[in-house]
Amino acid sequence: MSDSLSFAPEDPHVAPGASTRHTRAKGEPRFPDGPKADPAGSHFERRIRSFQPRRSRVTAGQADALQRLWPKWGLDIDGQRVVDLVELFGNTNPAVLEIGFGMGEATARMAAGDPGTNILAVDVHTPGQGNLLGLADRNGLSNIRVGNGDAIILLREMLTPDSLDGLRVYFPDPWPKKRHHKRRLIQPEFLTLAATRLKPGALVHCATDWEPYAEQMLDVLTAHPDFENTQADGGYAPRPGFRPLTRFEGQGLDKGHVVNDLLFRRVQHPDQPTAGD
Numbered sequence: 094m095s096d097s098l099s100f101a102p103e104d105p106h107v108a109p110g111a112s113t114r115h116t117r118a119k120g121e122p123r124f125p126d127g128p129k130a131d132p133a134g135s136h137f138e139r140r141i142r143s144f145q146p147r148r149s150r151v152t153a154g155q156a157d158a159l160q161r162l163w164p165k166w167g168l169d170i171d172g173q174r175v176v177d178l179v180e181l182f183g184n185t186n187p188a189v190l191e192i193g194f195g196m197g198e199a200t201a202r203m204a205a206g207d208p209g210t211n212i213l214a215v216d217v218h219t220p221g222q223g224n225l226l227g228l229a230d231r232n233g234l235s236n237i238r239v240g241n242g243d244a245i246i247l248l249r250e251m252l253t254p255d256s257l258d259g260l261r262v263y264f265p266d267p268w269p270k271k272r273h274h275k276r277r278l279i280q281p282e283f284l285t286l287a288a289t290r291l292k293p294g295a296l297v298h299c300a301t302d303w304e305p306y307a308e309q310m311l312d313v314l315t316a317h318p319d320f321e322n323t324q325a326d327g328g329y330a331p332r333p334g335f336r337p338l339t340r341f342e343g344q345g346l347d348k349g350h351v352v353n354d355l356l357f358r359r360v361q362h363p364d365q366p367t368a369g370d
Contacts, residue, residue: 197225
C-alpha cells in the first residue's frame with residue numbers, strides 16, 4: 094500500500110473541531126445535496142432496529158465532503174428502486190456490502206488495499222459518512238460508495254439476487270442486555286435474507302470484541318443451512334490480512350479484550366440455479 098495515502102480522520106485543510114453551525118429555516122434539510130435524514134420515511138413497517146442512530150457534531154471538512162461528494166458517491170436507502178451495482182460503481186468488479194463502518198478509516202484502508210473490489214459501505218452516522226467520503230476523495234478511492242439508511246431495506250428492497258460477492262459486519266452493536274438481544278443484527282432471519290443476495294461462494298465476515306455476541310454469531314451461522322464455516326475446526330478464524338486493525342480495536346486489545354473473527358461461505362445447494370441460468 095502506498096505511503097502517500099492518508100487515512101487521517103479530518104481534512105488537513107480544515108481547522109480541527111470546526112463545525113457547520115448556521116441557522117436553518119424550518120424544514121430546510123441539513124445538507125441540501127447530501128444524505129436525507131430519513132430516506133425510507135414511512136414507506137416500510139417499523140421493525141425492531143439493530144442500530145441506534147448517533148447524533149454528533151459534523152465538522153466543516155465532513156460537511157464539505159457530504160455536500161460535494163454525496164451526489165457522486167452517496168446512496169440514500171429509500172427502498173423505492175432497485176440498485177444496479179454495475180451502474181453504481183461503473184464497472185463489473187466484485188462488490189461487497191459492509192454494514193456499519195464507524196468513521197470509515199478501516200473501510201478506506203481495505204478499499205486502497207484491494208482496488209479491484211467495490212465496497213458499498215452502509216451506516217446511519219452522518220459524521221462517519223462525511224469522513225469516509227473525504228477519505229475516499231483525498232486518496233483517490235473510486236471503489237467506495239456510501240449508503241445512508243437501513244441495510245435491511247437495502248437488502249430486501251434494493252439489491253437483486255446473487256448480486257453481492259461478500260458481506261462484512263465489523264463490530265456491530267452487541268446490545269449486551271438480555272432484553273435487547275433481539276436487536277442484534279446477526280440472527281437467522283437476517284442471514285436468510287442476506288443469503289438471497291449473496292452469490293454462492295461469497296464470504297460473510299463478522300468481527301466482534303464482545304465474546305457473548307461472538308458465541309451467538311458462531312452458533313447462528315453454524316446452524317444456518319446456507320452457510321458453512323471456512324475453518325476446518327468449526328471455530329473462529331484468524332484475523333485475515335485484508336481487515337486492518339482499527340484504533341478502536343487496538344485500544345480494546347490493550348485492555349485485554351478478545352476479538353473474534355468469523356468467516357463463513359455462502360453454500361451452493363445442488364438444486365439452486367446459478368446466476369444467469
